[in-house]
Amino acid sequence: MTPASLRGWRLVHRWTSLICSANLLILCVTGLILVFHHEIEHLMGEDLDSSYTEGQARLPLQSLVDIAQKADPALVPKLLSFDPEDKAVNYIYLAKPEERGFDLGRWVVLNGFTGANQMLKQPEETLVGFLLKLHVDLFTGFAGQMFVGMMGLLFVVSTVSGLVVYGPFMKKLAFGILRFGRGTRIGSIDLHNLFGVATLVWAFVVGLTGAILSFSPLITGYWQKTELAAMTARHPEPMTGPAVSIDRVAASGLAAFPGKELAFIAYPGNEYAGSRHFSVIVRGHTELTQRLLSVALVDAETGVVAEAAGTPWYMTVLMLSGPFHFGDYGGLPLQILWALFTIVTGVVTVSGFVVWLKRPRARSASANRGASGAKLGSKA
Amino acid sequence: MTGGMTGGMSGVWRIPAALAGLSVFGLAAAILGDGVWDWLCWATLAVPLAVCLVKLWRQWPGRQTAGV
Secondary structure, eight states: OOHHHHHHHHHHHHHHHHHHHHHHHHHHHHHHHHTTHHHHHHHTTOSOOOOOOTTOOOOOHHHHHHHHHHTOTTOEEEEEEEOSSOTTEEEEEEEOTTOOSSSSSEEEEEETTTOOEEOOOOGGGSHHHHHHHHHHHTTSHHHHHHHHHHHHHHHHHHHHHHHHHHHHHTTTSOTTOOOGGGOHHHHHHHHHHHHHHHTHHHHHHHHHHHHHHHTHHHHHHHHIIIIIHHHHHTOOOOOOSOOOOHHHHHHHHHHHSTTOEEEEEEOTTSTTSOSSEEEEEEEOSSTTGGGOEEEEEEETTTOOEEEEEEOOHHHHHHHHHHHHHHOOSSHHHHHHHHHHHHHHHHHHHHHHHHHHHTOOOHHHHHHTHHHHHHHHHHHO | OOOGGGOSSOHHHHHHHHHHHHHHHHHHHHHHOSTHHHHHHHHHHHHHHHHHHHHHHHTSTTOOOOOO
């Protein structure tokens, strides 16, 4: 590497890191706690009711929809969502009949075995909800979420540029050397280099998947406007009669993908379904295949599958970003490792900032020599 | 990964590359399956953290233990 390009990489590393460092610290602190959100929700009594007796049969989906509609008879069901981890938890989205989007309606959470209706608390009312909102969008909605996503991308550039400048810096130094006796700057550089390079892959993966998740509204929106819209456009027939039951729709969709389970069902007339076709979206059972979605369009009047397809690669990337960001795919030991990596990343952030604070000020020293020469001289 | 000015897979990159390889394997392992895959994930992902901890422990200010 030429000295000029090394200088360039150092500048990239310095500025990408500095710009994202404040947000990164917030992400580290909130993320460290959110890793254990299930455990915290349980301790705070905020977890959803997922109790049922062994061997108990699930309620028909139509019964759940009916219960949900009782909450507000002016609204109609638009989307059913099935929790991948907690089989008893069903989310039902209700909105005004003419609404196609997902902004103005309300979610109802039901126990799929008992039909027990559970009020969803506002995010600000629960500890996990508060931390999650702070983590995802800094309480500033969509714009904040895009901002955090951009900070995530800067962090990714910061890890890559950090790796580039690590090599030349360590050329004459042993791996893992920590010269704590040589002053704050040298000690911080060494700590930053060791912790940073040792956990670089984890930080890169968690940063990148976090940025991808931040942009999830754009990614799913793109899928909905391109492939899904093209699919529903091939079946433009309008509704002419009554719809078959939601349970028959679900059974037809599942039959198109043997061995899969329900993920979502979108009702005709919303933006994720056709004008007279339900979208039945299914996923697999394993840690890997539960992130791979497929979609079947089911005719609401006949209950017949009109078309079935997988989802494009970028939807798979988005779905797989979840586990690699949350660390929730390998039990409690992986959550603990995730938390420890988060602490190390926090140390890398702070030590890197200290290195910048304690940088030698050769240029400003010569410029200000007349005014405060003695003070600056003592620093050198 | 090349060594840049140091040329090839030199001393600078040996341990970081090994830790990176273990991290990639560990991150992927638990998504591929349960049981033994989870154990492989935990064991390999613990290595980079253990390296940080051991290096810090041995070189903590005031600690007499020599060696890096």
